[in-house]
Amino acid sequence: MPRQKVPDIEFNHFVLGQINDLFAQEKIYINPAYQRGDIWKHSQKIELIRSIESGYSIGVLVLFLNDLGKYEILDGQQRLLAIKKYLDGTLDLTETEFTAYQDLERRERIHTDAYCIYYLKLKSHDTESREEDIVQTFLRLQEGTPLNKAEKISAHRGAFKDAFKEAGDASELFKRMSGDKRFRLRLLAAEMLLLELEGDFENKIFPSLELQSFISAIKTYKKRVPPSKLRFYMANLDLLHISLNYLLTALKPSEALALYLLVSYLRKHKAGNQNLPNEISAFAKEFLKKLNSFSIYDKEAPKGMPGEIFQKYRAYKFAAKVMTTPESLKSRFEMILGEFARLKPHIEKDPKRYHDEEQKRELFFRQEGLCAHCGKPMDFRKSTADHVVSHGEGGKTDDLSNAQLLHERCHQKLEKSRRKQRKKEIAAGNLTRAGKAP
Template identity: 25%
Template sequence: MMDIKQIEVTVGEVCEGYFNDAEEGVVGYDERLDIRPRYQREFVYTGKQRDEVIRTVMKGLPLNVMYWCKTGDDSYEVLDGQQRTVSLCEYVDGSFSVDDMYFDNLPQDKREQILGYKLFVYVCDGTDSEKLDWFRIINIAGEKLTDQELRNAVYAGPWTSDAKRYFSKTGCPASQLAGDYLNGKTIRQEYLETAVSWAAAASGETIEAYMAKHQHDPSAVSLWNYFRSVIDWVQAIFPKYRKEMKGLPWGLFYNEHKDRTDLDPKVLESDVSRLMADEDVTKKSGVYEYLLTGKERCLSIRAFDDRMKRAAYERQGGVCPYCGQHFELSEMHADHIKPWAKGGPTTAENCQMLCRDCNLKKSDD
């Protein structure tokens, strides 16, 4: 059964021995408190949020309760409250000013007030699974954890720690190699989630299954090598970068098409250029998937407008040219006489109205 108790510690006590290093971690409370455990994110508070924490303490107003977990007889890790704790420690350490006043510039009584400010902390002691369950429960306010950050907690180990080195740090290798191709932020674990989801899909697994399988691997070099292979492949077949390439599921494309020998970069570039200039293509980011799969739906081809449909319907006398039957306009679908894929434009002259069944048959053909 988990044991939970409330304690009071001062800001000064928490800031004692404060140390913040990107590789070594973040500690305080005379080196007895791990402020950023391995499942926690990097600091994500904005300057405004950070400053409000300091102003709250300066005014003597209450901060929300914090949560720690026991890791030893007299050692702890922050379960919830990392952002507030780092804000306080960084201010006392002189890393930033609030209202143009650094900590050392404050009058002595103001400094003592801040250092003597009492933080209310709940400390829990229990099994790893109990701590993680509690962590999920209290993760209901402030800067909530993302799904991937929660996965990092559940599957914490050497593999996760090494994977974060590649994908989760500001200026990390993944950001330098492929920042132009990925959406999201490294410190919110979105690059890592993308990479793992691609690798998991390659072996038909969920993200959770993939991480569980690799949790105790000594390193994440296999994931990094896979990710590099994806980006190398993308840059080889589509050597000219365009902004529409950002955020596409390149790993899924790679998994399906990496062994194809018919992908000529010069031909593909010519096709990309042509489709990007085509006014009928309304979804430019879909060009790349279309060229790999041939699925026109990826492009959201410009539809015939109501005027074009009415003109074609009247011209045909309401008769479907395929089956010869008469239909109401509402029962018919607009179709390219000369297929769009063969250069047929979306114009009134190239529009015909087909009944639903004939249109589906033509699409299947």
């Protein structure tokens, strides 16, 4: 049995008249990383003010002394926010018996300001476990309150949480979407990151999106999220934002998740991605139009939609109802990928990226040991193989008629020349940077 964690506990109080100053001086801190914001109903706030005016206790707050010397509210945020609204004059009292705080008589205000608000102040001396202590204390205090999955995940600390929180706060994708009540869009950012880190796109195997999968990822990626994976994830978000644009304002999280899976797969496996944003844009419009052209309970296809297509989209809708299971994710991914292939036929990248040693030997002797670029003799050990039609454009590695052997320096010069040509085409508007996988 591990040694019991015993924090310092101090029981104290402040008076109601101090609350605005405590917030202004940032002595009391509402941590937006996991706190839910102002979610109490108006009636709950009025009942709290009624308790205060009647001299009843409103319970004990729980505060935690953090590394910055501020008191994080672990329990009592809604009570403090309601009181602050009352003090600021922003709480609607029109249909109540209460007088606005600003209109109280001097004696009444003195009496109200003197109302005592009691709190427990916790402090952990263990620097290694302090953050975990805050998280666990918060979660246990909220066990009587129905926290949703997003709120529970947001209460944790670490690199994984930092990555999806930053994406949720900074990405233009989530800014254009609506409905971030109780961290829903932050959860969507976490779901997309989890799928990117733990999903096997090639074999269509994905993790569950239930709470335990996120807790596991938080532990696995507590110190570090692989930078290359994180860059790819952020680039996927950017491409989705560019592609979907105004469609994002009405997009459901479940729809956005399926489109994320599609974009991530295509950036890894589709050849010729220079025009991918436009392709995704056109596809998404058609896909979402079909998806929203009938109810899940309709048994007949809408006018103009073939029965086979109707059944496919209907099955997708049913799968989306259980959106967190690996089976649902696989089913929806297969459907949306199949629809993209049907509506936007494309060439898949060769799974084999590099030429092997035997292929390079064959090329060496086919070219009589001469560099295909400069025509001079090569040292086989210092030569490199090149795709004439690039791998990213669909060039096949096992097709040696599409390959050439070069001096290392000649290969570098050739790649530099290709990059320069690509920049010219981008500047001329013929290509776009978006959609190119790293």
